[in-house]
Amino acid sequence: METVTNLIDFIKDEFVPEPKQIPERIKKDLTLDLDDIFCPFCGRPLEYYFTNKPRLLITIKYDITLRVVHQRCVNEECIAAASNRSFYNPSLDMYMLPKKMYAMDVVLLIGYLIQQENKTEEEAANYLLEEHGIRISQPSVNKYKRIALALGEALIVGNAERIKSGLDKMPFRVYSIDGLSSNRSRTLFIIRDLISGAVLGSALLDKHDAEAIHDFMDAVFQKFGVPDYMVGDGERGLIAAVRKYYSDIPYQYCQRHFLNNLGVDLMEDLYKALKKN
Numbered sequence: 001m002e003t004v005t006n007l008i009d010f011i012k013d014e015f016v017p018e019p020k021q022i023p024e025r026i027k028k029d030l031t032l033d034l035d036d037i038f039c040p041f042c043g044r045p046l047e048y049y050f051t052n053k054p055r056l057l058i059t060i061k062y063d064i065t066l067r068v069v070h071q072r073c074v075n076e077e078c079i080a081a082a083s084n085r086s087f088y089n090p091s092l093d094m095y096m097l098p099k100k101m102y103a104m105d106v107v108l109l110i111g112y113l114i115q116q117e118n119k120t121e122e123e124a125a126n127y128l129l130e131e132h133g134i135r136i137s138q139p140s141v142n143k144y145k146r147i148a149l150a151l152g153e154a155l156i157v158g159n160a161e162r163i164k165s166g167l168d169k170m171p172f173r174v175y176s177i178d179g180l181s182s183n184r185s186r187t188l189f190i191i192r193d194l195i196s197g198a199v200l201g202s203a204l205l206d207k208h209d210a211e212a213i214h215d216f217m218d219a220v221f222q223k224f225g226v227p228d229y230m231v232g233d234g235e236r237g238l239i240a241a242v243r244k245y246y247s248d249i250p251y252q253y254c255q256r257h258f259l260n261n262l263g264v265d266l267m268e269d270l271y272k273a274l275k276k277n
């Protein structure tokens with residue numbers, strides 16, 4: 001308990017708000033390596049291939065100078081070697097957009113500020129500066145707002161025709177589907193061609209039910225063709241969508257199990273198709 005003889009110390013006597021302290025950015029120098037060093041197709045150890053030149057990436061918390069390590073399979077009988085597939089850490093595509101400086105968390109936040117909180121582009125830019133120390137121009141906010149609205153198109157970066165013609169030459173299609181939860185209770189779903197790793201589509205979904213996921217899958221299948229096999233994680237809505245709408249397409253939880261179960265014959269077909277291309 002305190003005894004006082006005046007309340008002046010407890011009253012604020014100036015009404016101009018103190019200028020907000022702009023948070024300091026934390027700088028990081030990172031090399032993104034692979035933790036799984038075995039070829040997912042043949043099981044042989046991967047070998048070092050090359051490291052990308054550093055690129056600047058801005059996340060909500062960090063300014064990252066990032067280098068990405070690529071590895072490759074050198075087993076001449078493996079489809080990964082035949083297709084000249086390079087492997088890098090899959091988290092890169094989950095959190096970073098190709099050729100973009102701002103990471104997925106910043107993109108999602110811009111989309112959220114504008115769509116959910118109805119901020120103007122200028123207000124969003126000010127918010128990013130005052131709350132997170134991120135300097136971004138209003139035209140950039142506009143650009144990233146559009147990306148947040150159409151993430152799928154941004155990820156595919158205009159390669160759709162080339163990717164589709166590659167898929168058409170394969171004896172069968174295998175797609176992988178992954179869900180990444182964002183901090184705003186939405187999930188980013190990404191569909192890829194398992195053999196090449198090419199992204200076929202992505203969508204930021206508010207709802208994770210079978211219908212919402214089916215709509216997204218259907219749009220991708222119409223564009224690139226219906227897969228003969230699918231691999232994915234244990235996401236409940238995803239499994240429900242597969243059971244309800246694609247019960248005739250074999251679905252496997254785990255990529256590694258899928259590749260192990262695929263069998264020598266199917267692998268050989270794939271290998272020959274790749275050699276021919």
Ligand SMILES: [Zn+2]
Nearest residue numbers: 039042073078
């Ligand atoms: Zn291999």
